[in-house]
Amino acid sequence: MNKKKELRSIEKFEIREVEENDNTIELEGYIAKFDTYTELWNKYYEKIDRNAFDETLSDGHNIFLVYHHDMSKVLSSTRNNTLILTTDDIGLKFKAIINKKLTYANDVYELVKTGECRGCSFGFYILEEDTNYNSEKDEVRSTLLKVELLEGTITPIPAYEDTEVSARNKKERMKTKGKPSDENEIEKLRTKISININK
Template identity: 30%
Template sequence: MLWGGHDAGGLELRKRASGALALRGRFPYNKAAVLTDGGRTGRPRKEVIASRAFDYRISKPDEDIHLLVGHDYGQPLASRGAGTLDIKDSDEAVTLEATITEEMQQVSWVKDLLAAMTAGLIAGLSPGFRIPPERAVPNAEKVEEEDPALGTAIIRTIYAALLYEVSLVTRPAYPDTQVEARNWKPTEGGVLMPEHPRAGLNRTLNRWRA
């Protein structure tokens, strides 16, 4: 699973009359995120998620998508399968609204999250996704030089990806393992990614191929 990140300028939390909390967020497309500055000898690496890159799973209501804390499936906040997450796609952004029930508000990690949000410590939305195999979706991504003449950054643009979760994070950071997991070889677009061993995900890819 790969992660992407962006500053969460669009996060909003409101109390409903029922006692539940409504959490609204927005992940904008076409914004370059700097995954690494390259250090002393490396080259900066950036990533751009193009418009509607996540549309495949978002457009299918039966495909479950989760809202998590810090990419941890052990700390869920809401999901489409549970009827507590509404997520929509557009050319500009992915927008979501989650219902955090009164029962969920009593859970320890939810209390911690709400305290962190109140303190202004939640700084980003980060989607968790996979790139489909080349044979399923040709040219799902493209890697190119930002400015070959100057030898500056390498930019990876994602045109199609399988979105499984969106996380609230204190900082949309990228561990080294995440950066290295990406394809950084400039090509004409497209890369063959190994299929996930779980049958459920393979069925998802089969539906995409169909």
């Protein structure tokens, strides 16, 4: 199966704590939030199940925290124990310990401190999702059930362009699939009503 990398962003400020020490910078916040629908594109809504990250966090593969989805600007990683990822009732939480000797790390620190970087994003593969099309509302609601997390990102710009294209394509496919399904459901309902009337 060909897997396509997906990107999602949190628009609001989600870096909760910033601390500077002699040799390191510590950042703490949320990469993703659970059980809250986000409109990725016109009438395409998505939320993340609270268990979506369980497997990817426990399988031992290396996950990076980078700047603006640039893998040449790694800030920390789980393999080096400089990136700690945990889940709570709110979402996927991160704590990063960043080496101040990295020149771009100091740039990120200043951007976060001054408020120029106001959010977090993450890159991942969708492994399992539950997607439903409502023909009456002409909308799609999708729940990410299982994902493979590749990286978290500190970013000044939400990464929505590719997300919109992906959501739009999914919605069109669901509309095509949804109509026959809806007709089948209506026919089943008619049969059930007929049986009840004739009893």
